[in-house]
Amino acid sequence: MYYDDKIDMLRDLFGTQEVTLDDGGLTAAGQRYPIVDDVIVLLEPAQYPANLLNRLGLSGQASLATDEFSPDIQHTFGEEWQEFPDILAEHEQEFRGYFDVVDLDGLADKRVCDLGCGNGRWAHLLQPRVKELVLVDFSEAVFVARRNLAAAKNALFFMGDIKQLPFRADFADLVYCIGVLHHLPTNALSEVRGLAKYAPRLLIYLYSALDGHPVHFRVIFALVNVLRRAVCNIRNATFRWIFTWVAMVLLYLPMIAIGTLLRPLGLSARVPLYDFYHDKTLERIRQDVYDRFFTRIEQRFSRIEIATLQDTFAKVTISDGLPVWHFLCER
Numbered sequence: 001m002y003y004d005d006k007i008d009m010l011r012d013l014f015g016t017q018e019v020t021l022d023d024g025g026l027t028a029a030g031q032r033y034p035i036v037d038d039v040i041v042l043l044e045p046a047q048y049p050a051n052l053l054n055r056l057g058l059s060g061q062a063s064l065a066t067d068e069f070s071p072d073i074q075h076t077f078g079e080e081w082q083e084f085p086d087i088l089a090e091h092e093q094e095f096r097g098y099f100d101v102v103d104l105d106g107l108a109d110k111r112v113c114d115l116g117c118g119n120g121r122w123a124h125l126l127q128p129r130v131k132e133l134v135l136v137d138f139s140e141a142v143f144v145a146r147r148n149l150a151a152a153k154n155a156l157f158f159m160g161d162i163k164q165l166p167f168r169a170d171f172a173d174l175v176y177c178i179g180v181l182h183h184l185p186t187n188a189l190s191e192v193r194g195l196a197k198y199a200p201r202l203l204i205y206l207y208s209a210l211d212g213h214p215v216h217f218r219v220i221f222a223l224v225n226v227l228r229r230a231v232c233n234i235r236n237a238t239f240r241w242i243f244t245w246v247a248m249v250l251l252y253l254p255m256i257a258i259g260t261l262l263r264p265l266g267l268s269a270r271v272p273l274y275d276f277y278h279d280k281t282l283e284r285i286r287q288d289v290y291d292r293f294f295t296r297i298e299q300r301f302s303r304i305e306i307a308t309l310q311d312t313f314a315k316v317t318i319s320d321g322l323p324v325w326h327f328l329c330e331r
Contacts, residue, residue: 002038009132009156015168031166039142042160049074049140052159068163070185072233076294077183078139079237081119084287085144090280091121094323098122098178101317101328102203104129110173113199115162116180120145127152134172136160162195169197176203178326179291182299189305193312196331202313205326211302217272224251225298232296244289252277252285276322301325 003010003021011019014028021027025034034041036055041048047069050062063071107130114123117135123145127133133155135145142159149155158165162177163186175198181188188206195202210217231243252273259274268274277285306325309316318327 006156013134013156013167013171028166037143038146039157039159042158042166043138047161049078051140068186069161070297072296073183074139075235077118078141080290081141081144083290085119087119087121087124087148088281088284090284092125095122095125097322098205098326099203100321101319107174113172113175115175115177117142117145120148122176122178123155124148127155136162136165138162167198170199172199174201174203175199178205182207183295183297185297188299189301189309192309192329196312200331202329203326204329205323206306207298207300208324209300209302214270220272228293232294240290240294243293244286247289247293248282248286252289
């Protein structure tokens, strides 16, 4: 079993010596968790997606909605990372952008946690730099991450709700949660404050409220948002496949082309989408189209709002680089 030589890591993570393994699962402090394809399932049974219920041979209704848990968001991200499982060359450039406020060289003897790991793209790039890596996702994306990190020996994989993790306080030295909290049904800034118990440092990315951008950015965003609200609940896989191609060709690529034409005049930054996507492959752009349009919940925050986190953290470092806004919170 993958976890046979990781008992000490698991005991420290759960904060108990009472950790045992068997062929079908893990028991920690009397609580049993199934293990499926090396993924330890922490979710409550009422949060299990349909495919997981089938794999475990269980009956019942998959993923019941609550005020704090959205099955449609779970479904969309599970489908997204199965549709786009590959770790792409441009992910390394994006990784450097997100982690510009982190001392990567100082992580060699640290435990780092990826909350909302998706297909494991950031974890894949970080794994050789850290002592231990904990990956968590509440969707079936975590199985994709496990496959992408098949060669890793220092990684633990969990399907779990980041709001209900059974881990001890300060179980990690650094937690990063990139592009996740703004899709929850609860206030994302409140969730950042709640994550403070897990680690002394948090690296977070939340969608920008487009503060500091020209007015036409917000006008275009408002129009696009109407379209997002119209299509986000359509689950048909064929529709989603066609829509991602059409939206990329009719929206993203024209913006990139306009930005390219205006670049000699120094005006490309005034074109929405250009800065982030002008050097991306079609596959990478299409994945973001899926992410952008098929996620029902979307919260956005200004730099001023993010700075209010100083009521909880001793230091909040907001990066000026792309993507906006990513920031490091330190207790």
